[in-house]
Amino acid sequence: MPTANINGQKINYETKGSGIPVVLIPGMGTDLTFWDPLVPLLPDHKLIMPDNRGAGKTKYTGKISVSDMTDDIVALLDHLSIFKAHVVGWSMGGCMATEFSIRHPERVISLTLISPYMRRPSRSSYAMLAAMKAVKEGASLDVLSMIVQVMCFPESVFLKRDEKGTRNIVTPFGSTIEGIVDQMEAVDSYDGRKLPSLVSVPTLWIHGLSDIMVPPEMGEDIASQIKDCKRHLVPGAGHIVNPATYHKTMLQHFRQNE
Numbered sequence: 001m002p003t004a005n006i007n008g009q010k011i012n013y014e015t016k017g018s019g020i021p022v023v024l025i026p027g028m029g030t031d032l033t034f035w036d037p038l039v040p041l042l043p044d045h046k047l048i049m050p051d052n053r054g055a056g057k058t059k060y061t062g063k064i065s066v067s068d069m070t071d072d073i074v075a076l077l078d079h080l081s082i083f084k085a086h087v088v089g090w091s092m093g094g095c096m097a098t099e100f101s102i103r104h105p106e107r108v109i110s111l112t113l114i115s116p117y118m119r120r121p122s123r124s125s126y127a128m129l130a131a132m133k134a135v136k137e138g139a140s141l142d143v144l145s146m147i148v149q150v151m152c153f154p155e156s157v158f159l160k161r162d163e164k165g166t167r168n169i170v171t172p173f174g175s176t177i178e179g180i181v182d183q184m185e186a187v188d189s190y191d192g193r194k195l196p197s198l199v200s201v202p203t204l205w206i207h208g209l210s211d212i213m214v215p216p217e218m219g220e221d222i223a224s225q226i227k228d229c230k231r232h233l234v235p236g237a238g239h240i241v242n243p244a245t246y247h248k249t250m251l252q253h254f255r256q257n258e
Contacts, residue, residue, distance in 0.1 A: 001032075001057065006075040007068070012057035013050040013076060020109070020258055021082045023048045025073060027091030027115075028183045029148065031056030031174025034090070038243040042251070048085070050076055052093075054179035054186075064186040066092070070099040077107070086254050088112040091214065091239065092183070095192055098222075102198045110257040111203040112250055115239050116222055117214045118192040124151055124213045125188060132184065135177050144180070145173060152239040154210040196225035203229045204253040206246045208237025 003010045014032055022045045026034040032049035033056075039047060051058040052069050073096060077085060086109045089097025094116030101108045131147040173180065203226045207219040216233065223229040232249045234241055 003057070003059075004076055004079045006072055006079060009053060009061070009072065010059040011050055011053075011072055011076055012059075013048065015049070015080070016047045017043060017045055019045045020254070021046045021048060021077075021085035022254070023050075023073060023077065023085045023087050025050070025087070025089040025093030025096050026052065026055065026174075027089075027093050028187055029055065029173050029175050029180050030090075033174060038247065041243055041247040045086070045254070046082075048076065048080065048082070051174070052096075052183070054183040055175040064182045066095050066186050066190045066192075067099065069186070070096045070103070073100055074104060074107075083107060084109055086110045086112070086257075088114065088250075089116065090114040091116065092187055094118075094222075095187075095190060098192065098195055098199060101201045101203075102195060105200050108201045110253055111199065111201050112206065112253065113203065113219070113222065114206045114241060114246075115208065115211055115214050115219065116205070117218050118195060118222055120187045120190070121214055121218060125184075127151060128184060132177070132181060136181070141173060141177055144177070151213040154208070154236055154238040156236060157238070193221075196222045199226045202253070202257045204232060204250065205229055206232045206234070206241060206249070208234045208239065208241045210236055211239045213239035 001012055001014050003012050024035045031051045035049050053060040053064045084107050087097045087100050094113040101111045131144040135141055135144050205223040207216045209216055232246050234245045
């Protein structure tokens with residue numbers, strides 16, 4: 001995977017396909033492989049997938065802020081000589097995608113927010129900080145992985161695991177505990193609740209109705225502030241929404257604005 005020297009950091013990224021560009025911004029603790037299930041469903045676009053600071057193979061120094069990570073996305077597109085793109089953000093990536101669209105509306109064909117928040121959910125932050133504290137005090141990173149799965153997946157996922165006898169599945173993080181801590185500090189210090197009203201680009205909001213990490217009402221609060229925001233709600237889905245349940249709506253959103 002290529003690396004770009006951007007804003008004093010070494011940003012790892014991957015591009016796939018060809019066509020009108022789509023930049024896919026992952027959330028906290030996830031690297032660019034988060035988008036693997038979506039990639040084959042967008043065969044007619046050029047996909048740009050970065051590792052944010054604190055995740056994947058990106059090398060960074062110093063503290064992390066949401067605004068700095070947003071600057072990295074803009075600079076990466078400059079590096080790739082891409083002026084305009086569809087911008088898609090999941091979870092924390094939604095904060096960055098929203099900031100991008102407000103700062104550079106002329107560079108955004110459309111905005112898609114998946115499971116977004118503009119101020120971190122207090123309950124989820126409480127659980128995450130407790131699990132991170134345990135890891136820093138010597139527990140395995142698997143403990144944090146299992147807590148995150150509880151917050152990201154609906155009851156149906158765990159029922160199926162019980163039936164198959166695969167209850168203790170551990171999902172690897174696309175980050176180290178140090179990177180997760182740095183990203184968490186960035187999220188905890190971020191408050192963009194007034195930003196959605198400033199969005200002026202065509203926007204689609206996607207959310208799972210069984211999301212307990214970021215309750216759907218938090219996404220609705222964002223969508224209600226954005227003029228003519230389209231909504232795609234997925235019954236039974238948690239914080240991580242299966243792309244098969246929304247990619248057709250997303251493609252329609254893209255094509256209507258290209």
